[in-house]
Amino acid sequence: MILIIEDEPNVASAIKRGLEDIGFETSIASNGLTGLQMATDYPFELIILDLMLPLMDGIQICQLIREKKQSVPILMLTALDSTENIVTGLDSGADDYMVKPFKMIELAARIRTLMRRQNGKMPMPANISKIADLEIDTEAKLVTIKGASLNLTPTEYRLLEYFVKNQRKVLSRIQILENVWDIDFNLGTNVVDVYVNYLRKKIDKENPNKLIHTVFGMGYIMKESDA
Numbered sequence: 001m002i003l004i005i006e007d008e009p010n011v012a013s014a015i016k017r018g019l020e021d022i023g024f025e026t027s028i029a030s031n032g033l034t035g036l037q038m039a040t041d042y043p044f045e046l047i048i049l050d051l052m053l054p055l056m057d058g059i060q061i062c063q064l065i066r067e068k069k070q071s072v073p074i075l076m077l078t079a080l081d082s083t084e085n086i087v088t089g090l091d092s093g094a095d096d097y098m099v100k101p102f103k104m105i106e107l108a109a110r111i112r113t114l115m116r117r118q119n120g121k122m123p124m125p126a127n128i129s130k131i132a133d134l135e136i137d138t139e140a141k142l143v144t145i146k147g148a149s150l151n152l153t154p155t156e157y158r159l160l161e162y163f164v165k166n167q168r169k170v171l172s173r174i175q176i177l178e179n180v181w182d183i184d185f186n187l188g189t190n191v192v193d194v195y196v197n198y199l200r201k202k203i204d205k206e207n208p209n210k211l212i213h214t215v216f217g218m219g220y221i222m223k224e225s226d227a
Contacts, residue, residue, distance in 0.1 A: 001042070033056050034055075040068060062093045063092050
């Protein structure tokens with residue numbers, strides 16, 4: 001269960017709806033005092049905490065939660081993007097921060113990271129497939145790397161999804177053709193190699209740990225390392 005302490009109804013509702021759509025349960029507190037009461041009375045898995053709140057601000061809430069020795073992950077939201085405000089939030093005990101406005105997909109990625117850090121490997125929602133820092137939301141057809149969205153063509157997306165769902169398996173070019181294109185291609189075609197190259201340029205760019213590896217004479221494999 002995630003606690004959302006946010007006094008702007010539209011923002012709170014958007015966060016609640018977005019998180020519940022991907023499988024999280026949520027509760028909302030619309031002011032600081034109620035939020036602190038809920039945070040200390042119930043065992044939430046994570047708290048999304050706005051910085052500017054009526055009755056008690058996010059800094060005070062965060063400090064009081066930490067004084068009670070609660071280690072629940074706290075993700076602070078702020079419309080104030082100065083370095084000073086961000087440092088103040090982190091120094092008060094927040095684990096991470098996001099500046100408004102933000103994209104729901106990045107918020108979800110930050111939440112999963114904090115929960116994994118707190119609880120070890122937590123189960124992913126059924127629609128999320130993951131390898132290393134790359135995640136695919138198979139319902140929304142969205143791909144992110146370290147929380148940043150990745151632009152793929154429809155064919156690149158289908159190929160990547162097939163790789164991720166079959167990670168650590170050697171996939172022949174014929175298997176890839178049949179499952180990604182669903183067309184009886186001439187076996188001499190190099191369409192698989194071309195699109196694998198396209199994907200590599202996008203997902204392995206500036207990433208020292210390559211994900212798509214060539215298995216000479218056999219095809220390709222997706223895994224976190226070449227070991």
